[in-house]
Amino acid sequence: MNRQECDDxxxxxxxxRLACARDNQPYIVPIYFAHQPGxxxxxxxxxxxxxxxxxxxxxxxxxxxxxxxxxxASVIAVGRYAELPDTQEYTQARSxxxxxxxxxxxxxxxxxxxxxLRSQPQAHVPILYCIHIEEISGLRASPGEKxxxxxxxxx
Amino acid sequence: MNRQECDDxxxxxxxxRLACARDNQPYIVPIYFAHQPGxxxxxxxxxxxxxxxxxxxxxxxxxxxxxxxxxxASVIAVGRYAELPDTQEYTQARSxxxxxxxxxxxxxxxxxxxxxLRSQPQAHVPILYCIHIEEISGLRASPGEKxxxxxxxxx
Numbered sequence: 001m002n003r004q005e006c007d008d009x010x011x012x013x014x015x016x017r018l019a020c021a022r023d024n025q026p027y028i029v030p031i032y033f034a035h036q037p038g039x040x041x042x043x044x045x046x047x048x049x050x051x052x053x054x055x056x057x058x059x060x061x062x063x064x065x066x067x068x069x070x071x072x073a074s075v076i077a078v079g080r081y082a083e084l085p086d087t088q089e090y091t092q093a094r095s096x097x098x099x100x101x102x103x104x105x106x107x108x109x110x111x112x113x114x115x116x117l118r119s120q121p122q123a124h125v126p127i128l129y130c131i132h133i134e135e136i137s138g139l140r141a142s143p144g145e146k147x148x149x150x151x152x153x154x155x
Numbered sequence: 156m157n158r159q160e161c162d163d164x165x166x167x168x169x170x171x172r173l174a175c176a177r178d179n180q181p182y183i184v185p186i187y188f189a190h191q192p193g194x195x196x197x198x199x200x201x202x203x204x205x206x207x208x209x210x211x212x213x214x215x216x217x218x219x220x221x222x223x224x225x226x227x228a229s230v231i232a233v234g235r236y237a238e239l240p241d242t243q244e245y246t247q248a249r250s251x252x253x254x255x256x257x258x259x260x261x262x263x264x265x266x267x268x269x270x271x272l273r274s275q276p277q278a279h280v281p282i283l284y285c286i287h288i289e290e291i292s293g294l295r296a297s298p299g300e301k302x303x304x305x306x307x308x309x310x
Binding site for chain 2: 017019020021022023024025026027028029030056058059060061062064074076078
């Protein structure tokens with residue numbers, strides 16, 4: 001899959017899994033996100049995922065679209081986590097991220113559900129974040145085709 | 156979700172995402188697996204995932220079952236990777252793992268597809284592995300229910 005096809009899959013799905021790591025222990029959570037080329041925007045509340053990404057911003061996102069056992073596409077993006085804090089400097093970026101996210105009905109679901117379980121005082125503070133994509137690759141299978149393409153690109 | 160409900164979801168789906176990490180960089184891939192309480196069995200060929208798990212066996216597996224935006228369940232398991240090498244010592248374990256995996260029509264797909272892209276001499280050698288689950292937790296949402304349960308257990 002070339003870069004455009006990888007981007008198309010991210011834009012079309014808006015849902016995937018994010019992995020972060022601390023002390024070389026990986027951790028995965030499902031996320032909803034909004035996409036623009038080179039970036040993903042998401043919403044979370046303070047918890048293990050956010051704490052780990054604050055201490056180590058290296059993340060990996062995997063998104064797939066499976067129509068059947070011989071027809072699927074999977075994109076893996078490696079990037080860096082950065083928060084969009086509620087300060088004047090980030091007003092425009094936050095507003096842009098929110099407008100993109102609000103096009104997706106369920107954008108708040110996973111972050112909100114997780115926050116219901118937490119007793120920390122900061123558990124309900126919404127956090128807008130951006131993943132800066134550094135590398136992206138895709139793998140695809142189609143019926144009758146033996147060629148499966150992949151393409152690694154620095155963005 | 157209690158331990159039994161987490162196990163039921165792993166047994167029912169047999170498909171999820173596995174994250175591994177090297178130098179604190181996480182990496183995710185989709186995997187098919189067979190489940191028995193406390194363990195997951197999978198198939199792979201030598202590539203980034205296997206190389207990383209050989210250098211750092213700590214992994215995280217995430218599995219979900221999404222019926223709609225207000226009805227879903229997600230299980231996260233933390234565990235350790237171990238290979239079942241093709242030696243006499245592991246004959247019985249391999250045979251057991253293979254019999255479990257073969258009940259799933261697509262168990263070989265992801266590992267095989269990835270191997271087609273690789274030019275290393277070992278790329279086509281099938282590897283049977285086991286993930287020893289050390290901790291498991293589940294999160295669930297149901298329509299009309301405000302209670303979302305989670306439960307962390309050492310296995």
